Each structure stands twice: as C-alpha cells, then as structure tokens.
Amino acid sequence: MVNSRFTEYLVYIGNVALAILIGLALGALIIWLGGYDPVKAYTGLFETSFNPSDYYYFATTLSYATPVIFTGLTFAISSRAGIFNIGAEGQMYMGALGAVIVASMNLPSPLILPMALITGTLMGALWGLIAGLFRALRNVNEVVATIMLNWIAFWIIEYARNYGLGDPRRQEKTISMPVEGRLPLLVKNTELSMAFVIALIVAILVYIFMWRTKIGYYIRVLGAGVKTAKYAGIDPRIITLYVFIIGGALSGLGGALEICGRPPTYAITTAASNIAGFGFTGISVSLLGLNHPILIIPASVIIGGLLAGSRGMQIKAKVPLEMVMAVQGLIIIALSVPGFTFVYRRWRIKKALRGGGSA
C-alpha cells in the first residue's frame, strides 16, 4: 500500500518533469515561429535564473520567489478549505500600504521595522476579512468579492500615493522606508534580503498550523465539505473567516516585506508597479506545490526562476518582452496541470469516500 503511494509521488514528479518539457517545447515553437533562436533564448533563461557559476542570478530568483511564497500560502490555505480566495493581490497591496504608513510616521528607529510588518499584516488581514465577511454572512461568491477588492485596494494605494503619502520630490513613488526599517540583504549587491528567510519560516509555521492545530484541522475538514464540517460540529462561517483573515495576513506580510526588503526604492511606485502581479502568480505557485505549505517553497523557486530569467531571454536572444511573457505563461500553465490533476484526483477519491459513507 505504502509502496503504491510512493510510486504515485514518483509518477507525480515524473509528471512535473514531463510538463516542464512540454511547456518548454511549446514555448520553443512560439519563439521559433517569431523568428528567434529558441536554444539561445532558453540558454539565456537558465543563465539568468539558475546559473551555477554566478550566485547573483540565483539570488535574484530567490528574491522573486519571496513574495509568491506568501501569496501562494494564501491561496493554499483557502484551497484546503474549499474556498477560492484570489484576493492575495489586493491584500498584498494593503500590506505594502501599511508598511508605507508606518514609514511616514516619525517612529523611534528600533520600532519601525516591527511596526511596519505588524501594520502590513493587520491591514492585509483586514482586507481579507472584508471578503470573508461577505462570504460567511451573505454567502457572496468569494471570487467576485476578492477580485473587486483587488481593484479597490489598487485605487486606494494610488490615492494614497497622490494625496498624503507621496514623496513630494518624486511624484512617482510614496515615501520610502527609512534605512532603519529596511531588512538587511542576505548577499551583498543582490536583491535577496532577509525577507526570504522570513518567508521560509512562515511557510513552516503555516504547515504546523494546518496539520498540528485545531483550527488548521477544522479548515481541512471544511475543505472536505460544508456538510461534513457541520456534521463534525464546526461552524463553517467562523472557519471561513479564519481562512480569509489568515490568508490576508500572510499576503499583507508579503506586501510589507516587499516594501521593507526590496532594493532600491523601498516604496510603492506608480500604479503599484513593484508589487503588482505577485498575487496572481501565487495561484500557480500554490497549484504547482499541491497546495502544501512546504512544497510551495520549491514551486516558488521554479516560478521565481522564470520571472528572473525573463531578462536573459531578452538579452541573449533578443526575444521581445511580450513574447517572453507568452512563453512563460505557457510554461506556467503546463506546470500547473499535474498539480491540478493530482489535487483533483484526491478530491474525487475523497468525494467517493464521502458518497459511500452517506449512502
């Protein structure tokens, strides 16, 4: 029995490898049709993401992996509860805004960093809570609520940048995090800061939370079905709120860490352009990592590598950015498929078990 499970995982890993190959092949076709050299393009991609001879590129990869670990965790927790929370984007914006608000206050220097992270976490949690309340109290579809809240968050930070929190000498950004509030870099002259270590710790904490605490257990029971949860004496509304609050807090912390940990600006810039997109990338990270907090880490490194490698494709093979993004989209879709089928199959087994139980 255990052996067959083990082979199942081997098959899964084989699936991932196959998916990567299919994604790369399809991408190569597009590059070739566009009149560029696919071999050069992929060489560039790997040279600027997983280059063994230059630590800098791997550091960049990890720096891109950091925010998507947080947004991936947000999606993973909600998925485990059977909820499709795609509001990580907006929750991340609010977290970043929280950090900037702290940066704008004249706090004593040892307080800035912890306050920024706490405020960011709280504001992210608050933003998640709004969607959670809609879902729990009025049964509003969380996809609609979270996607709309993403836009509200976007315009709130744009408003804040223009009125009140903007840098008066540099209209394109908000006030920067003061030096005392910045996280130290892990490696000199890279973008990789302590934020990555925090992300690893948080991922482990989330794992402990999901599998070693009562609430985590309830969340997973809720994922088995609302009726199951009710039968087990769990109030699904309360657990739904927990899912959104914790998910929001994680993304909020991710947003705050982007402000405190990413050089060189340490601020929110025009149209949130330094934090936009990580929320949605988190969904593919989570799917790729089988919605498991620990497996999200290697998944985020793969996706981070793709993000970091985009410059290599542009520089080495002169593939224009638009095509780079199309190819990356293809690879990410291909990568998400095995994770998706895996999760889907397990869900079907569970459903079959449940169906058998009630009949």
Place this chain on the structure above:
Amino acid sequence: MRGVGMNIHKLAKTTLLVIILSMIVFSTVSTYAVSLEQSMKTQVTKKKIAVVYDIGGRGDLSFNDMAYLGASRASKDFGLELVEVQSTTEADYLPNLRTLAKSGEYLVIVAVGFLMTDAVNTVADEYPNQFFAIIDGYVEKPNVLSVLFKEHEGSALVGALAAMIAHHYGYKAVGVVLGMEIPVLYKFEAGYYWGIRYGEKIYQEKTGKSITPLKILYTYTGAFNDPARGKIATQSQLGLGAGVVYNVAGATGLGIFEAVEEYCKSSGKTQGPPFAIGVDADQDWIKPGFIIASMMKRVDVGVYTATKRALDYYAGKIDKYGGILELGLQEGGIAVSTLEDLDTFLQIAIQAGRQVNRDEIYNKVKAMRESIPSWMWDEISKLADQLKTNPAGVSIYGLTFKDIADKIPYTSESIAQVRSTLKVGVEIVETTTTTPSPTPTTTTTPTTPTPTTTPTTATPLTTTGAPDYTVYVVSVVIIIIIAIAVLALLKRRK
C-alpha cells in the same frame, strides 16, 4: 486517506531538509564569491549598447520609442550591437541593470526615464567601470551621464508662438497648465513667459498695430496623471479668454487637449483657435487640428550623444564620461515639432500596429499649420537662432534670455520674481473642492529635485502643505463597521 496525508508530509519534510541544506551551501558559497569577485576584473571588448526601458516600454510614441530611434541610429553609425531590455515591474530595474553591467560587454547602458534613478544610483556604485546614461534623471556618479534637457529654451519658442497666435486672433490671454509645483517646472514657466513677451514685441513690430499686453494665466493642477483636473483647469482658462494653452503636465495634459477640442467643437469649429501646445514628444497627432505645435525633448539625440561620448572617452578624446549633459536648441536636444516630426511619429505608430489614418492626420495638421501666417513660423526659427547664438541679445521687460537661463535652478522666490517682472497675471483659483488651490505659500525647499539615497521620513508630509487625512478617516470608519459586523456575527452564533 491517512496514507495520502502521511506521504505528502514525508515528501515535504525531505524537501524542507534539502532547502535548508542548500541555503547553507548557497550562503557560504555566495559570501566567498563576493570576496572573490572584487579581486578579479576581466577586460572584455565593449561592442554592444543596451537600452533599458521602464515599465511603459516600447510603443508609447514618446520617450521610449524616441530612445529606440536614437539607439538604433547609434548602433548603425558606430557598428555596435543593440540590446533592448523591457521591464515587467519596477522590481525588474535593478536585476536588468545588474545583469547587463555584470557581463562587462556594454559600452554604455542607457536607462530611459527618471523612474530608474534609484536603480542606476545603486548599480553605478557596484560597477564603477561600467558607463551608464540616464535620460531625464539626475544621478551624481562619475560613471553616469545624466541627460537633461533645456526645457526653458523650447518653452520660450512655443511661448512666442502662443503670443503671436493669440494677438492674431484677438484673444486677451494665453495660458499654461502645469502638473505638481516642483522646481523643475519653473524652468518651463520662466521660458514660456519670456517667450510670450518676446512674441508680443515681434507681433507689434511686424504688424505695426498697437496692442494691449496679453494676460498670462497659469494653473498648477497638483498632479501629472489626472486628465480630469487638466480639463477643468483648461476650461476655466479658456473661459477667461485664453487663445493658447501650453501643456506642462504629463498625462494631465490629455485633459487639456480634450478641453480645447470640446471648446472648439461647441462653437462649430473643426480646428483651433484656441489651440493647445504639446510637450515632451510630438503630440500634434493626438488631437489633429487643435495642437498647434509641441515642445519636443529629443530623447533620441540624448541616447545617441551618450553613446558617442562613451566612444570618445575610449578613443581618448575626452577624459571624463560622467556628469550632466544638458541638451538644448544648440545640441538639437530641444525642438519645436515640425510636419516631418509628425510623419516620423506616425510611421512609428503604424509600425507598432496602431490603427492611425496617416494621411488624414497629416493633412489636418498641415491645414492647421497653414492657417496661421507663415511669418510666425519664420519668427520662431529666427528666435531659435537668436537663443542659440546670442541669448543675451534681446531684452524684454528688462530681462534677456540669458538672465532667464542663469537663474536655473529656480526657487519659488526666483520664479515669483520672474513672474512679477514679466507681468504674469493673476492665478486662477479653482472652485472645485477636490483641487488643492495653487499654493504660493508652499515652503518647498529651494533645491533641484536631486534624488537622494537617504530616505525621507515624515518631513515631506509637512512640506506639501495640508496633509490629506481622508485615507486614515476612511480606514478607521471601515474598521469600525467591520468590528460591529464581527460582533454581530459572534452574537448570532450563540
């Protein structure tokens, strides 16, 4: 079921172990590599130039496309390979620049746009042997060439044009709508006002009519990206009799063009007057027939010059690369748009796959340009020559153009002086509540907007005048509402 759970954890635990181990290995290797890298520097032949675009990217028919024009021209002329890198997010600026600088193959890395100021500032320190150029931004490093533009010269030319047109059609005023009140914009203001008074003098000499001096209107909208405010400001200036409105407001300016077009169309005209004046790129095509000309910053010239300068340095012709490169009329970095420029831009637009009716736009603009007396265009080119050769030659209201240029960098005091000398009229205080009234009282520190690495804390809030607490109030209200909702939910559960 339990089996599935157990095994996924086993997999997870192994993964975790691998991650921690690789982290340890990675950190030791990288710290070692950092110390190693400093000691070895290889000399590579620099045969390439790189252009890094900001998030706007190619196809904007403005800054980025012009930068490409300049770079491709330079790569052809000097036999260099051109590498272009676009940025998806702002997080890409630093890795883009670092990756390019690392290879050491690039003669010069051109960062297009002031958004990359921080990133260039950082990377320039790390790679002191790599040359960088930043367009429209200022970075004080020996290996960075900051390409800036003499906007006051171009503003003077369009100012003269505005004044002549206003008198020709019997308008009482000319106006300018500006973005945020920052010292950079004072350059535009001063040049424009001087140009207006100069244009008036020329008009009087040419036609022999006695004229009443134009009223000059100016409005700071407080934003560079709010077309709605630009529209309101322009409407009120047009209402006060402005014949020409100059756009010094970035995207806010799109509202200026719209207001001018609507104003004309409401009185049944298919072209100005009143006219608008474009800025930065050739904007004449945006509302053909309503934008008489544009004050162009030739980014292409900037990129080309930056490349040439790097070549000159390596050839030993100059002994210093970095510094400020100010491009004006003399250097071809500033120009008033012509029909040929329009054609170039329309070609770019067509190449970028945009649906533009080239002939229609071209003919409309041509007809508009021909509707004003041709001697006015001649006078503009004469003034351009004058500013190039002898800026101290003509004195208007006791100020020569050299005086205007010498006052740079402007402060709120010195621009106030220029305004009063050139009899710039009353400010229009807008009645809309959302717009902060123009603030002559602002205590903006009299410095050029030099980007600093030292972060600004709370002090900036006080320098922008009254801080806006709306965000805080709204968030507090939201928190209270949510708290009540949560309490209600918990109660119901019992």
